[in-house]
Amino acid sequence: MDTLNNFIMEKFNISENVLKFALKCENEIKDKFDEIDKITEYNQLKVLNAMQKNRLSEAHFAATTGYGYNDLGRDTLENIYADIFHTESALVRPQIISGTHALTVALAGNLRPGDEILSPVGVPYDTLQGVIGIRPERGSLSEYGITYRQVNLLPDGNFDYEGIKKALNDKTKLVTIQRSKGYEWRESFGIEKTAELIKFIKSVKPDAICMVDNCYCEFVDYFEPTDVGADMAVGSLIKNPGGGLAPIGGYIVGKEEYVENAACRLTSPGLGKEVGATLGINSLLIQGLFNAPQVVGGSLKGSVFLSRMFENLGFNVIPKSNEKRADIVQAIQLNSAENVIAFCQGIQKGAPVDSYVTPEPWDMPGYDCKVIMAAGAFVQGSSIELSADAPIKPPYNVFMQGGLSWHHSKIGIIIGLQTMVDKGLVKL
Ligand SMILES: *Cc1c(COP(=O)(O)O)cnc(C)c1O
Secondary structure, X not given: OOHHHHHHHHHHOOOHHHHHHHHHHHHHOHHHHHHHHHHHHHHHHHHHHHHHHXXXXXXXXXXXXXXXXXXXXXXXXXXXXXXXXXXXXXXXXXXXXXXXXXXXXXXXXXXXXXXXXXXXXXXXXXXXXXXXXXXXXXXOHHHHOOEEEEOOOOOOOOOOHHHHHHHOOOOEEEEEEEOOOOOOOOOOOOHHHHHHHHHHHHHHOOOOEEEEXXXXXXXXXXXXXXXXXOOEEEEEOOOHHHXXXXXXXXXXXXXXXXXXXXXXXXXXXXXXXXXXXXXXXXXXXHHHHHHHHHHHHHHHHHHHHHHHHHHHOOOEEEOOOOXXXXXXXXXXXXXXXXXXHHHHHXXXXXXXXXXXXXXXXXXXOOOOOOEEEEEOOOOOOOOOOOEEEEEOOOOOEEEEEOOOOHHHHHHHHHXXXXXXXXXXXXXX
16 A cells, blocks of 8 residues: 555544455546546636636626625626526626525516416425425415426436426416436436427427526536526536635526526616625635536546445445436435434545534424434535435435545545444445
């Protein structure tokens, strides 16, 4: 063993058999890493090109306060996002406080009483259920007379085109397409499948707004949903496109009209995109975006590594290590609460922040069972940083994502496995 591996074993208490197993897994996925590197390079150049085209300059890093009129940095960042996503317009703001909020603003800004939302991909992400009113919440869209329809995926995981055709009706104003799996045990939708679905919806109802929940999917492939027909794409800056540097924020990109509708909901009717001070964090949002392709590439490598490792141990995983990825999330079915808790505690032990804290399952608002979350992040709740979470219920699926660098993801995952081995839960 060499300097690096001795350091890993000594400083992180990794046993030789665990490290040897991990290195064998790493070796088996080298060709996947080459594919990821190509996509990273492409997206890095796409971001660079957009920054150059918009003549990004030092002046754009200056802070604005108060109303934030003429915030050149903010406007330039939005133009850069619009170029990256090939859209007419973009709303990228620290006043959007999370992914859920970005989706809320996009929905509420574009829907009026009597309109209907359709989800053709099954039940949306937990927090969105409250926003729409699938689960009753104060101020939900259903309280404003907006109705909701859902078409589940077929048992084989494909879209139920017949069902979708039947569900689209005169009232359907907006179709919400969530690409990433959330806490569901299903594949996440790659750009080809997303394109196919949008094309079908447009063929049945050309004027339906196709909005894509793009959380966790940015920069995972060469193309984004807005390259293949989506009218709007929405996401969080403390996930992929913030590159780990954005301390807050969300984005909405798409057709001018729809983005403007969202802006008027975020600020006020009549004010739209003209106001919203950035208080000096523009440089973080912009530099984070610049770093994002690299960070996403690193976390993708971590996901492939985790997938391979647990495949080799005989667990069910989604996606498999050799499958094309649509997002940075790796799901593994760990079959017992003890396994889930040990793995998450191991991930926490590998964090740069709060590594000495032991996460425990707790009753999180909005969930029907206890949830455990491992996150030792620089930005609270940031899941572009190495993180793992799991609802504590059969079949005990754990969802891992992120890592600001491949090297950090790798050690975090190895510590996760070591923790399971130490507790006698896994034998190598
Ligand atoms: C994370 C996520 C959201 C919500 O984002 P928050 O920032 O946690 O509010 C919505 N949809 C999907 C698919 C997500 O992964």
